[in-house]
Each structure stands twice: as structure tokens, then as C-alpha cells.
Amino acid sequence: MSFVVLLLAILIEKFSSLRQRFQRDGGWLRELHALEASPKFVTRPWLVLAILILCPVALLALLLWVLDPVAYGLLALPVHVLVVIYSLGRGDVEAGLGPFRDAWRRGDLQAGAHVAERDLGITAENGEQLLEKVQSHLLWQSYQGFFAVIFWYFLLGPVAALSYRLLALAAEQGKNPELVERAQQLRHAFDWVPVRLLAASFALVGNFAAVGRVMLHELLNWHISAEQLINKAGCAAAEIAAPQAGPEGIVSLDTLWALLLRAALLWYAGFAVWTLLL
Template identity: 85%
Template sequence: MSFVVLLLTMLIEKFSGLRQYLQRDGGWLRELHKLEASPRLATKPWCVLAILILFPVAVLGLLLLVLQPVAYGLLALPVHVLIVIYSLGRGDLLEGLGPIRDAWRRGDLQAAAHVSERDLGVTAESGEQLLEKVQSHLLWQAYQSFFAVIFWYFLLGPVAALSYRLLALAAENGKNPELIERAQQLRHAFDWLPVRLLAASFALVGHFAAVSRVMLHELLSWDISAEQLINKAGCAAAEIPAPQVGPEGVASLDTLWALLLRAAVLWYACFAVWTLLL
């Protein structure tokens, strides 16, 4: 059923706006900030994470346990689809890059710096650094929004996919430094395996030798962050040249996006083969 759910998710994501209506985090974030501000829990970040993450995923697990035996699991299918869609990243990645692409194509570095800070939260001291950071943003957001979610869903089901997204929300929106640190530690553990599999996928669909040189030193490293690793592997696989102003710089973003699409096709092909073998 996992492969069917991933196919349905892809079709719904492409041809409907369900994701925009489903990904409503306001209530969960209010509870996060309320628990962070609680005098009893302010110094107990693990308790806050347990309440906000373990409780929802436990309820989801019980619901699926009840629905799975009914009608050969057909009642559980829509729940799987809804959870996977909710667990995907927030916002439209390509739409968010649109204004900076236009500004960069015109060679207007000031406008590019303004829209990148406004839309992406990316700032830099120079145009070259700005483009490099936007490239890194594209790779990281594509990974954490899509690849990490479908990996954990296919491996362990909707409970793991939801856990990943709730951890990401806690790490990105928390106000308590201790809670943010704990959430980032757990997320780092969640990212360790899928980010390396995606880097290996880049090698297969991109420049194999260049990615191999990057992966050789970082394959088993616990210290390098997922964002750093995916940026190194992605730029190496796509053979991204030095930053340039104008259409050439925009072309580097298109090259990275094409690399991500090829990796996504590879992952879906592997999921399909695995499903057939089982």
C-alpha cells in the first residue's frame, strides 16, 4: 500500500490545492509556545517534545491499528494519504524562488538580496554568496520537504513521517533554546540515513566521481549536518560552476532542480521494484 499512497500523494500534490488547506499548524504551534512558556515545563524540553510529538503519533498509531483490519485496509488508505501530504514541507518551493530568479536574471543584485531575505530568509554579504546560499536552500528544502518524508513513510509508515514533520516544526518554530537544541538533535538522527541515500542517488543520476569524492570523507560522519552534506553532494553532482550574474546563474538553479527530479524518479523506481519483490 505504501507505493500506492506515494503515487496518490504525488498526483494530489500536482493537481490539487489540498496541501494548502491541510497543512494548518496554527493550533499545534500555539500549544508549543504555551508549553514552552509554562513554568513547570520550561526546563523540561524532553517533556514538551513528548507531549507534542509522542501523543499525536500515538493517537495516529491507535487509529491505524483500528482501521487496518477493516475492508482490507481501504479505510486506512485515505488516512495514510492525508498524513503524508500533511508531513510534506511547507510552501511551494518553486514559487518561492520565482522573484529571486527574475531579479537575478535581470542582474539586479539589490532586488535579489531583498526578495531572498523576504521570501526565503536568506541573506549574504555579496552576490556570489547569495546565489550559493539560494542553491543550498533549494537542495535542503527539497530534501526535507519531500525526500526525507517519503523515505520514512516507505520505511516505517505514516507515524514516522508525522514524527519527522513535527520535529522539524519544533526545531524551526521553537523559542526555548534547550527545546530547539533537543529537537535538532533528534532531527539530525532522523536525517542521517536518508540524506546519505539521497547523496548516493545524486551520484547515480549526476556526476558520480565528484559525489564520490565528497561522500568518501563524510559517509559515516556524525558531525556534518544534513544541510551541509546535501549541498556538497548536490553541487558536485550537478557540476555547478562559480556563481554568475544573469541567466547563467539562474541556469544553475534549473540544473539543480533537474537533478532533484531525476533523483525523485530513481527513488520511485526503487520503491516500485521493492514493492514488486515483496
């Protein structure tokens, strides 16, 4: 059922607005901010994370346990699909780059810096650094918003996918530094395997030798962040040249997007083969 769910999630995400309507984090974030600011919990970040992540996950596990035996699991199918859709990243990564792409294509570095800060939260000291950060943003958001989610869903089901998204929300939206640090530590552990699997996929669909040189030194490095690793591997696989203003710079974003699409097709082909073998 996992492969069918992943196919349905992609079709719904691409051809409907259900994702935007369903991905509502306001209630959960209010509870997060209330608990991390509470005097009883301000020094207990682990307890806050346990309450806000384990409780929803436990309720989901209980619901699936009840629904799975009914009608050969057909009642559980929509729950799986909705959880995967909710667990995907927030916003449309490619569409979000549109204003930046337009400004950069015109060679308007000032406008590019403005829209990057406004839409992507990215600031830089110069144009070259700005484009590099946007490239990194594209790779990281695609990884954490899609690849990490489908990896954990296919491996361990909707409970793992939901856990990853809630942990990511805590790490990104938390206001208590201790809680954010703990959430980032747990997320780093969640990211360790899928980010290396995606880097290996980049090698298969891109420049194998260049990615191999990167992975040779970083494969077992626990301390390198997932964002740094995926940026290094992605740029090496796509053979990204030095940043340039104008249409030449936009080509690098198109090249990275094409690399991500090929990697996604490779993953889905792998999921299909694995499903058939089982």
C-alpha cells in the same frame, strides 16, 4: 499500499490545492509555545517534545490499528494519504524562487537580495554568496520537505512521517533554545540515513566521481549536518560552476532542480521494484 499512497500523494500535491488547505500548524504551534513558556516545562524540553510529538503519533497509531483490519485496509488508505500530504514541506520550493529568479536574471542584485530576504529568509554579504545560499536552500528544502518524508513513510509508515514533520516544526519554530537544541539533535538522527541515501542517488543520476570524492570523507561523519552534506553532494553531482549574475546564474538553479527530479524518479523506481519483489 505504501507505493500507491506515495503516488496518490504526489498527484494530489501537484494537481490540487489540498496540501495548502490541510497543512495547518497553528493549533500545534500554539501548544508548543504555551508549553515551552510554562514555568513547569521551561526546564524540561524533553517532556515538551514527548507530549507534543508522542501524543499525536500515538493517536494516529491507534486510529490506524482500528482501521487497518476493516475492508482490507481501504479505510486506512485516505488516512495514510492525508498524513503524507501533511508531513510534506511547507510551501512550494520552486514557485517560491520565482521572484528571486526574475531579479537575478535581470542582473539586479539589490532586488535579488531583497526578495531572497523577504521570501526565503536569506541574507548574504555579496551576490556570489547569495546565489550559493539560494542553491543550498533549494537542495535542503527539497530534501527535508519531500525526500526525508517519503523515505520514512516507505520504511516505517505514516507514524514515522508525522514524527519527522512535527520534530522539524519544533526545531524550526521553537522559541526555547534548549527545546530547539534537543529537537535538532533528534532531527539530525532522523536525517542521517536518508540524506546519505539521497547523496548516493545524486551520484547515480549526476557526476558519480565528484559525489564519490565528497562522500568518501563525509559518509560516516556524524557531526556534519544534513544541510551541509546535501549541499556538497548536490553541487558536486550537478557540477555547479562559480556563481554568476544574470541568466548564467539561473542555469545553476535549473540544473539542481533537474537533478532533484531525476533523483525523485530514481527513488520511485526503487520503491516500485521493492514493492514488486515483496
